[in-house]
Amino acid sequence: MPNGKETRRTCIPRNTRASKMSESRHPGNHQPNHTSREIMRKLNVTLAVVGFSFSLGVMAEQNMPYDVYMADKDRIQREYDVDKERCDSLAGNAEDICEAEAKGKKEVAEAELEARYKPSRKASYEVAVAKAEADYRVAKERCDDQAGNVKDVCLEEAKAAEAAAKADAKREY
Secondary structure, three states: OOOHHHHHHOOOOHHHHHHHHHHHOOHHHOOOOOOHHHHHHHHHHHHHHHHHHHHHHHHHHHOOOHHHHHHHHHHHHHHHHHHHHHHHOOOOHHHHHHHHHHHHHHHHHHHHHHHHHOOOHHHHHHHHHHHHHHHHHHHHHHHOOOOHHHHHHHHHHHHHHHHHHHHHHHHHO
């Protein structure tokens, strides 16, 4: 007569269960061999490396020495003076367009320099606004070459483009 102990002995021995578990990890079985702990560890390492690389970029931007900043500011002013002299050789509206381009180039360069010297969301916004205003100023001068309704439409389009660029900058930064 079988008693309770004998029926327990007829169950699958522990070593047989272990061998079946090891078979499920066999490479031909197409089941993943990673535990969730290993995956999380690899993910954490990857995220740490990515975060560190971004922080190095930000730290490099913040460490612009003051003398480099001032040298760049002087360079921007010299470039503006050269561009303005070049514009003096032109006449009429072509001179106005050239001066608007030179002034816009200077203002954008100064805004970008400030953004590199003191990086922030506000500085990035100021760069986008400077670009929008410079583009508008040049477009407005180009519209002066036209007359009548065409000029009015040109000015409205320039104004709309400036407003859209500023709205994009506000939304983005």
